[in-house]
Amino acid sequence: DEEVQSLEAAKLLKSVVEKEEPKLVILGKQSIDSDNNQTGQMLAALTxxxxxxxxxxxxxxxxxxxxxxxxxxxxxxxxxxxxxVVTTDLRLNEPRYASLPNIMKAKKKPLDSMSPADLGVELAPRLSTLKVEAPAARQAGVKVADVAELVDKLKNEAKVI
Structure with a gap:
């Protein structure tokens, strides 16, 4: 599901890139929700x-x-x-706060608003979740007193060595 979200985001960004024709597109390295690090690479491939x-x-x-x-x-x-297309690392810059006069200037600037439909991108879900269930409960582990007992259990009970 995360790959689908990244691909949809990349398709939206591709449409914006085609419309605006920037020379350099700078994106974050990864998202905070799924931590996938895919959108920048997908955008580069699509464009x-x-x-x-x-x-x-x-x-x-x-x-x-x-x-x-x-x-x-x-x-x-x-x-x-x-x-x-460049994706960033946290070492790229030191964040700074906007000053109050610059915040006031930014409020007066026009802001273009576009929908996915305006960009020719359809965001209809293509996947559906059929079932979600918890994994089977794990069995309790066994404590051993020393290495000799561990080796004995691995040889005789688990038969892995």
Whole structure:
């Protein structure tokens, strides 16, 4: 179900990207509800744009963007042609609060409102949940006094060694 939600979100974003034609689309890394980390990659695939994921630094230079990300061995930088999709990491920036004058200015700016139908996207559910049930209850474990007793039980009762 989470994949369907991510795909629907990506389809909506694709329509917005086609309408607005941005050079750089910046998305969060993952959602707080399902924690899937899929929407940015799906959007990149649907639009044919290059993608940089888990960005901790983004530098735009002309018609290219360099995206630095943390990997197991340190840092990796990928160079992408614009337009591109970038998903962020929490190290990308330090959040700041908007000042009161800027909040007042933002209230006066026009806000475009679109429905999925305006973008040619249908959000009708395609999946239905037939049944939800709890998993079978686990049997109680067994405490052993020492390693020798554990090895004995594994050999003779469980027959796994």
């Amino acid at each position: 044919g744009m290059g993608q940089g994921t888990f960005a901790s630094e983004v530098v735009v230079e002309g018609d290219k963007v360099n995206v630095t990300r943390e990997v197991d061995g340190g840092l990796m930088t990928v160079a992408l042609n614009l337009p591109a």
